[in-house]
Amino acid sequence: MSEIVVSLPDGSKLSVDRGATVEDVAYEIGPGLGSDTIAGVVDGDLVDKADPVHDGAEIVIVTEDSDEYLRVLRHSAAHVFAQALQRQYPDAKLAIGPPTDDGFYYDVAGVDLDADDLTDIEAEMESILDSDLPIEREIRSRDAAFDTYPDNRFKREILEEEAAGEDPVSFYAQGDFEDLCQGPHVDSTGDIGAVTLLNISSAYWRGDEDNETLTRVYGTAFESEADLDQYLKRREQAQERDHRKLGQELDLFSIPDVTGPGLPLYHPNGKRILDELSDYARSLNLDAGYEPVETPHLFRTELWKKSGHYDNYVDDMFLQDVNDEEYGLKPMNCPGHATIFDQKSWSYRDLPVRYFEDGKVYRKEQRGELSGLSRVWSFTIDDGHLFCRPEQIEAEVNQVMDAIREVLGTFGLDAHVALATRPEKSVGGDEIWEQAESQLRSVLESAGIDYDLEPGDGAFYGPKIDFAFEDALGRKWDGPTVQLDFNMPERFELTYTGEDNADHRPVMIHRALYGSYERFFMVLIEHFDGKFPTWLAPEQVRILPISDDQLGYAHRVKNELDDFRVSVEDRSWTLNRKIRDAQEERVPYMLILGGDEAEAGTVSVRDRKERERGDVAVEDFREHLRSEVDGRRLDPDFIDE
């Protein structure tokens, strides 16, 4: 019998018989591993342990201790859901039910479910786990597979497309249930320690909005009840951090019905934070050689016809007739900035030219997409555009990346970085695209940044580097960005005079350090759980007199701290009550003043981390505050010292 060679995670090679399965490989490595094998990863794909391996394959053996094991277990949990559903709703048509990053879902048709029904299904699932049904792989011919699903067009479609040409195909069976499936699965339903169904929603068949809508049930599963409880607890805590909830509780912003959807109102507390963010971005931009500009909110649509946005996005623009002429609220700031650039002639010596503006834009996003501050109709971009010579791209992008990384560092934020390259429909020649993409890649690599390559995901006008943040519920949102643009300079016929005294086309770079203030604010609220660093906190210090007798002294202390956002608590409450209120509002520092302090001319400091220090000179506290705020430090650290 001939042999083939496979490679293992530690880089070693192993010879096995041709036709060997994943499980055979595991036994070859060691009998203990062989018997523990649940599944395998072959060339990056999760497969059943009974799948054959091929010559040169990279093999990872999956056991109960592997990272992939939870995925396998959740896939099996999806089958258990389907089994339970079919028992209670025999007419339900199963479509597809894969594992996800933190659970599974199953899309089904032909049932009318609501959230209350999930309880019963869950109970049925529990009983399937208790029955500890063996999960067995069955190989069936194509014809037999089609016969299994005489009236389930989803499964038939999967056989025709995903499993095109496969014969035989695999099924997995457990008790009274079977499902067309590639696997892998755990050995028995009893191996699934804990399951729960989380919510019910809908999805288009194959994610195409022209297709029918299926009912999607989300759930998750773990090896043990304890793991599940921990997950549910963490999920609950995350919901407590939701920026919409905190925005309400901390009086930061609101989006009332009367103002229209996706049109947020910033209250004084929220606006103070936005102003600090804006000042910070402005100082970074000024240091980096940007010049502030300002453009109006309303323009002739002429401008967007010229930029090309009108053709592509007219349905998402807010338009208005003025004296029989069409105007529109700006959906982008770049055409305005390009037009400023175009108002005079430039020498190559002047480049790069860099403009920035906190520019409010208006986009009529799909109604179902609006969500708190994450996706809105009116938002402000910390928008910068720079115009440079092609050979300056790398240096400029580098500078922008440095600024973005400084911002992330200041807030202690993590972001996913992606390089998005040329899409199918694009403008600009091959040469400039290749040059630009390689410059972006070289910036990322020389900075040692981990990034995902997203081929074909660039804008039609140029490649880009995007930074994405996760919200409290684990959803990803785009934030800071650097985008090259070969289109706009062309459309606006922007030029500069080169050394050769001829006209040349500049490259335009769009960049934002935050993305939009709205979304960045959302990220910060959730990231800090409302406990903003002192420099951002709407109220930095609250003075709590123990009784009304100290009110006079409290106001004198406030005056000594008038560089900062300080208030005096003058409600006639007990000290405990005052502390509780300040604590719940996440005020970084409380100064507690009683008779002793008033007499000594000192203050007693408590921070929101519940640490205290008495007998502090106001002067010392003020100096500390100055350095903490100017240093944009993350946590109140007076009491660390």
Place this chain on the structure above:
RNA sequence: GCCUGGGUAGCUUAGCGGUAAAGCGCGUCCUUGGUAAGGACGAGACCCCGAGUUCAAAUCUCGGCCUAGGCUCCA
């Protein structure tokens, strides 16, 4: 835009055919307190909007608006 839930005092929610209830917040008074809720009294609601069913609608039906979770989209 699509699917499924939901909209009741400033906030969080209960009530689900007989015109409204609680906690917090707010106001007044008492209390003047030493590191996370002192007490009493009081004010506060076109029960999202419009139409329909009914002797009677916050409650049932339909439409609209807003909202939540997905899906689709995102210059």
